[in-house]
Amino acid sequence: MPYRHVLDLPAMGAAVRIARETTELVLVECGVGLRHPSVGPALLMLAELVTNAVRHAAVLSPIITVTYAHGPGAFAFAVHDRHPYQPPLFGALAGAPGSGLAMVVAMTMEIGGTAVVRADADGRGKAIWITLPL
Template sequence: MATQLEALPHRHVLTLPAEPSAVRMARETAEQAMVEWGIGLRHPTVDPALLILSELVANSVRHAAVLSPQVTVIYASGPGCLAFAVHDRHPYQPALYGSLTDAGTGGLATVMELTLGLGGTAVVRADADGRGKSIWITLPL
């Protein structure tokens, strides 16, 4: 998928406290944004995308909240593409593709299996200061 994330015409940013309610709020906001952008909630990519998003936000809340009191979700879409990122200020960068080869059965392995199964991509992008990261997921529609 060669879509440049910067070229996606639809964007929404949501910053939430790093607490369990962030998962629900991130999902509800994703659903609202997709409806506004003309992506039907019955599209076959939507349910897996919401599960991926929920897992990533839950991971930030569970593992990064000690150093990152907030989690930011960036939603984006364009013709044939849905993308989102979950950002926190914890420096640990998970090995996304390693979760598949390490006999992973946890949330990150599920994220990667769903992403790759849909023909999508996943990447971890470190903050410029090295004290945080974003995990970007891009899925074809």
């Protein structure tokens, strides 16, 4: 995807609001109206992933990175932290159906998107990438 934007945030509660507001700005900059049907779910999923990183990874990852990508017909974002745990995204649907991560996976699938965990090369961090159709 040709358009990229990277946001580094301290792993603290305010990161969720800043990431959400930045996502809205990035979407508008990419020409995606905030009333597009994928925007609401994207903002909710992003907020959940950033919240998880703040809650569970902050002790090993004082900085969280949100990466945005946009191209023809698709918008993607990733939430990266330096905690080694890699959650089983699709296992969350079966093992923890009420969890926030299960909600992220279910919403992604409902709107025809993809979700994947990509480990850092050194195995000491990961990014959860969500790609949504536009």
